[in-house]
Amino acid sequence: xxxxxxxxxxxxxxxxxxxxxxxxxxxxxxxxxxxxxxxxxxxxxxxxxxxxxxxxxxxxxxxxxxxxxxxxxxxxxxxxxxxxxxxxxxxxxxxxxxxxxxxxxxxxxxxxxxxxxxxxxxxxxxxxxxxxxxxxxxxxxxxx
Numbered sequence: 282x283x284x285x286x287x288x289x290x291x292x293x294x295x296x297x298x299x300x301x302x303x304x305x306x307x308x309x310x311x312x313x314x315x316x317x318x319x320x321x322x323x324x325x326x327x328x329x330x331x332x333x334x335x336x337x338x339x340x341x342x343x344x345x346x347x348x349x350x351x352x353x354x355x356x357x358x359x360x361x362x363x364x365x366x367x368x369x370x371x372x373x374x375x376x377x378x379x380x381x382x383x384x385x386x387x388x389x390x391x392x393x394x395x396x397x398x399x400x401x402x403x404x405x406x407x408x409x410x411x412x413x414x415x416x417x418x419x420x421x422x423x424x425x
Contacts, residue, residue: 283386285414285421287394287407297397298331301376302338304393305358308374309344314357316390317373321383322362331378332360380406382413394421 290300305318322328328348335346335358346358349365359367363379367388374391377383380403386392394410397403414421 283389283419284391285394285419286391287396287411287421287423289398289423289425290395292398294327294397297378297395298334299338301331301378301395302335304376305335305344305346306339306342309357317368317370318358318376319367319373319389320358320360320376321367321379322360323379324362327378328360328362335360377410380410382410392419396423 288300288304290297301320305320308316308318320331322331332346332348335344344358345356346360347353347356349359349361349367352359352368361367367373369388371388372390373388374393375383375386375389376393376395378395394407396407411421411423
């Protein structure tokens with residue numbers, strides 16, 4: 282069954298990006314680089330910014346990554362946004378930096394929803410995603 286976690290990742294997008302970089306690094310180390318990670322952003326600008334951030338954060342680390350439309354087999358992390366397609370590998374981890382629930386979750390073992398605690402529109406959209414997960418009989422957990 283899909284493991285669903287909603288992760289508090291700061292109070293703004295920049296804090297959330299830094300959190301995503303550290304989270305990705307930790308996930309790669311835990312799996313010894315054997316599990317692929319997809320990161321779903323809200324738009325192309327956010328994806329490009331995250332792509333740049335992953336080259337420098339965490340400091341002194343290297344994580345093979347690329348935008349979905351430029352991916353190679355060596356990339357552990359794919360960064361996408363609505364309209365792009367992730368590779369069809371199974372047993373991947375999805376880090377969702379988009380507040381909306383993705384259409385397709387079947388290729389994933391873990392679904393990690395990023396929660397920006399901005400007390401605004403983003404948090405409201407994530408609350409809808411939580412309810413959708415419950416409707417789908419998933420068992421989401423919130424981790425602060």
